[in-house]
Amino acid sequence: MIFSPELEIFNYFFKYSTNKGFDTYDYLPTEEENVPYPFVIIGDTSLTPDSTKNSLDGNLELDIDLWNNASNRAVISNMMNDFLHEAVKIKSTKNYTTVFDMQRSETRLVTDYSVEGQILLHGIMNLHFEII
Numbered sequence: 001m002i003f004s005p006e007l008e009i010f011n012y013f014f015k016y017s018t019n020k021g022f023d024t025y026d027y028l029p030t031e032e033e034n035v036p037y038p039f040v041i042i043g044d045t046s047l048t049p050d051s052t053k054n055s056l057d058g059n060l061e062l063d064i065d066l067w068n069n070a071s072n073r074a075v076i077s078n079m080m081n082d083f084l085h086e087a088v089k090i091k092s093t094k095n096y097t098t099v100f101d102m103q104r105s106e107t108r109l110v111t112d113y114s115v116e117g118q119i120l121l122h123g124i125m126n127l128h129f130e131i132i
Contacts, residue, residue: 008096010042010062012090013086017064028065044063045061047131059101065122068121076121088100108123
């Protein structure tokens with residue numbers, strides 16, 4: 001079965017994250033789930049296809065969110081670095097050739113106060129790939 005390029009990139013990074021030992025989700029866990037920090041969300045994808053006669057090419061974006069307690073910035077910073085280095089290394093998935101576009105990608109690390117009584121760090125990664 002041939003999956004879409006966005007699903008193959010999504011699956012690639014989900015597997016990478018779990019293989020690194022990170023608690024990994026495809027959604028933001030609820031407070032009732034009581035998920036320990038740090039954790040990773042392999043999130044939204046966007047594919048802008050280019051029209052070609054014989055292949056599915058285009059630009060793909062993948063959002064990765066990382067969460068941790070604010071008391072240990074080094075952990076989340078190193079996690080983000082791991083994902084960025086992996087993005088640079090990926091050259092293909094099972095069915096597609098990919099090129100990581102560093103110039104269009106963005107990473108941010110912000111302080112988050114959305115959970116009552118906690119100060120969190122939220123790593124936000126928006127990774128761009130060209131499917132060729």
